[in-house]
Amino acid sequence: MELKIASLTSGYGRVQIVNNVSLAVRPAEITAVIGRNGVGKTTLIKTIIGALPAASGSISFGAADVTRLGPAERARLGIGYVPQGRGIFTRMTVAANLALGAGVGRAASPDLERALAFFPILGKRLSQLAGSMSGGEQQQLAIGRILAGRPGIMLLDEPSEGIQPSIVQEIGLIVRRLRDEVGLAIMIVEQNLALIQAVADTCLVMDKGAIIARIAPGELSDPDVAQRYLAI
Amino acid sequence: METAGQIVSWIYQYFDNFGFLLLAGVGLILIYSMMGVINMAHGELMMIGAYVAVSAFHAGAPVLVAIVLAGLGAGLAGVIIEQLVIRHFYNQLLSSLVVTWGISLIISQGTLLLLGPSVMNMPTPLGSFSVGPFAFGVYRLVMFAAALVLIGGVWAIFRWTRLGERAQATMENPAMARALGIDTRRVYMLTFGLGAALGGIAGAMFAMTATISPFFGQNYTPMAFITVVVGGGASPILGLAYAGLYLAGVQTITSNVFNEYVGYVSVMAAAFLALLVMPSGISDFLERRRTRATQR
Numbered sequence: 001m002e003l004k005i006a007s008l009t010s011g012y013g014r015v016q017i018v019n020n021v022s023l024a025v026r027p028a029e030i031t032a033v034i035g036r037n038g039v040g041k042t043t044l045i046k047t048i049i050g051a052l053p054a055a056s057g058s059i060s061f062g063a064a065d066v067t068r069l070g071p072a073e074r075a076r077l078g079i080g081y082v083p084q085g086r087g088i089f090t091r092m093t094v095a096a097n098l099a100l101g102a103g104v105g106r107a108a109s110p111d112l113e114r115a116l117a118f119f120p121i122l123g124k125r126l127s128q129l130a131g132s133m134s135g136g137e138q139q140q141l142a143i144g145r146i147l148a149g150r151p152g153i154m155l156l157d158e159p160s161e162g163i164q165p166s167i168v169q170e171i172g173l174i175v176r177r178l179r180d181e182v183g184l185a186i187m188i189v190e191q192n193l194a195l196i197q198a199v200a201d202t203c204l205v206m207d208k209g210a211i212i213a214r215i216a217p218g219e220l221s222d223p224d225v226a227q228r229y230l231a232i
Numbered sequence: 233m234e235t236a237g238q239i240v241s242w243i244y245q246y247f248d249n250f251g252f253l254l255l256a257g258v259g260l261i262l263i264y265s266m267m268g269v270i271n272m273a274h275g276e277l278m279m280i281g282a283y284v285a286v287s288a289f290h291a292g293a294p295v296l297v298a299i300v301l302a303g304l305g306a307g308l309a310g311v312i313i314e315q316l317v318i319r320h321f322y323n324q325l326l327s328s329l330v331v332t333w334g335i336s337l338i339i340s341q342g343t344l345l346l347l348g349p350s351v352m353n354m355p356t357p358l359g360s361f362s363v364g365p366f367a368f369g370v371y372r373l374v375m376f377a378a379a380l381v382l383i384g385g386v387w388a389i390f391r392w393t394r395l396g397e398r399a400q401a402t403m404e405n406p407a408m409a410r411a412l413g414i415d416t417r418r419v420y421m422l423t424f425g426l427g428a429a430l431g432g433i434a435g436a437m438f439a440m441t442a443t444i445s446p447f448f449g450q451n452y453t454p455m456a457f458i459t460v461v462v463g464g465g466a467s468p469i470l471g472l473a474y475a476g477l478y479l480a481g482v483q484t485i486t487s488n489v490f491n492e493y494v495g496y497v498s499v500m501a502a503a504f505l506a507l508l509v510m511p512s513g514i515s516d517f518l519e520r521r522r523t524r525a526t527q528r
Contacts, residue, residue, distance in 0.1 A: 049411055051407055051410070051411065070410070071407075071410040071411050072410045072413050072414055072415050073413075075410070075411055075413035076413040081411040083408065083411070087405060087407075087408035087411070089401050089404045089405060089408070090404065091400065092397075092400055092401065092404070096400075099397065100398075100401055100409075100412050100414070103412045103413025103414055104412060104413055106413065149413075
């Protein structure tokens with residue numbers, strides 16, 4: 001389903017961080033939001049899922065205006081969120097984590113088959129406590145958990161953070177398969193240049209809370225462009 | 233026979249004390265570990281349970297039915313209190329202490345106004361058995377067994393039901409739970425109601441061993457409070473079990489070697505020592521140590 005944001009402003013209390021952002025994320029499309037640390041990428045994603053209220057502007061998902069809905073209601077409409085730091089329930093089993101994904105898009109029962117088709121390794125870990133797995137496995141669980149529901153969109157916040165490069169590459173492949181095989185709308189907030197270039201269809205560059213440019217991922221191969229937008 | 237009786241007496245007292253702490257603390261620790269609130273009105277929920285049970289019993293209800301009604305009554309009272317007041321104070325330990333203390337005063341004084349200072353009674357069922365010169369009430373052992381059943385019930389709810397799964401997720405990371413479509417407000421309301429119902433059942437059980445008055449709850453809140461603080465909030469069931477085992481042990485030994493009063497004071501001293509070593513409670517301490525071990 002399509003996510004549309006119009007003139008969105010939000011922040012913490014009186015501190016405004018996201019400033020007049022408009023964008024659309026369409027099905028079967030991967031939109032990367034890039035930019036330096038502290039420009040408001042995570043705040044934007046938290047406002048989209050409803051963890052932070054919008055100060056002004058609107059957010060719609062499919063046919064529904066979700067601007068005033070709480071996070072749980074948005075999740076039940078099919079907004080799937082893979083947070084920075086993964087947000088898995090470490091004291092619960094892998095199976096229980098996956099089962100909780102059914103809340104996304106209000107699935108009648110968790111689609112374990114689909115989650116395990118994308119992440120076969122989780123099949124061997126089902127009865128294990130999620131906290132005992134490696135960072136890469138936890139990241140796969142966090143994505144697989146959303147796939148066990150019926151998401152219309154997936155929002156990923158820095159999925160490469162703290163994960164070894166081979167697994168980052170694998171996650172990149174899977175994100176592309178989710179676009180092609182599931183037709184998910186995907187928004188990814190990322191600083192890892194390799195991952196951005198591997199998956200993104202479009203890059204939105206964020207600075208000081210606003211979207212300042214829309215570029216093709218190929219343009220980031222130019223070190224000057226990468227330097228300007230990512231300051232790497 | 234004299235020594236056998238003496239030994240049985242110590243063991244019996246240990247289980248009696250242990251069961252007392254478990255029953256008094258089970259609802260309280262559930263609410264504490266879930267929501268970061270120590271409910272000082274827990275004793276008043278027990279008092280409500282006690283009154284419901286006694287009234288039902290004198291109206292002709294069998295004891296078991298009276299106990300179930302006590303759980304329902306206190307659970308309902310808990311849900312009302314949660315909706316009106318407590319949901320505004322989640323994870324604010326100090327404010328919630330003051331607020332629930334206020335609720336406790338309102339309920340006990342309100343009951344005094346409503347029902348007067350008269351005390352009520354309910355007979356202790358099940359008789360006694362004797363070993364040597366000592367006689368032991370069977371009901372005290374039933375209370376210990378009931379405490380285990382209630383704790384087992386809480387464990388089963390957490391482990392096997394959808395509410396339990398959602399509650400575990402909410403306890404560990406409420407923001408993520410919401411992002412997966414879990415209505416955390418509802419989870420909190422139901423957990424609080426469950427904790428209150430456990431208090432009500434405990435109150436009904438204690439009602440058969442004590443006189444019931446508007447200030448019935450004050451006999452139980454302090455011990456429940458100490459057990460929960462020593463147990464810690466990381467794992468309600470393990471915390472309760474460890475704190476109960478430890479404090480009941482201290483109480484049994486000191487009250488036998490000295491007297492009941494010293495036993496009571498020793499529990500406070502034992503709690504003080506435990507908190508010096510493990511400031512956030514036994515279960516937090518153990519969990520932190522385990523996390524450190526797995527990270528190595």
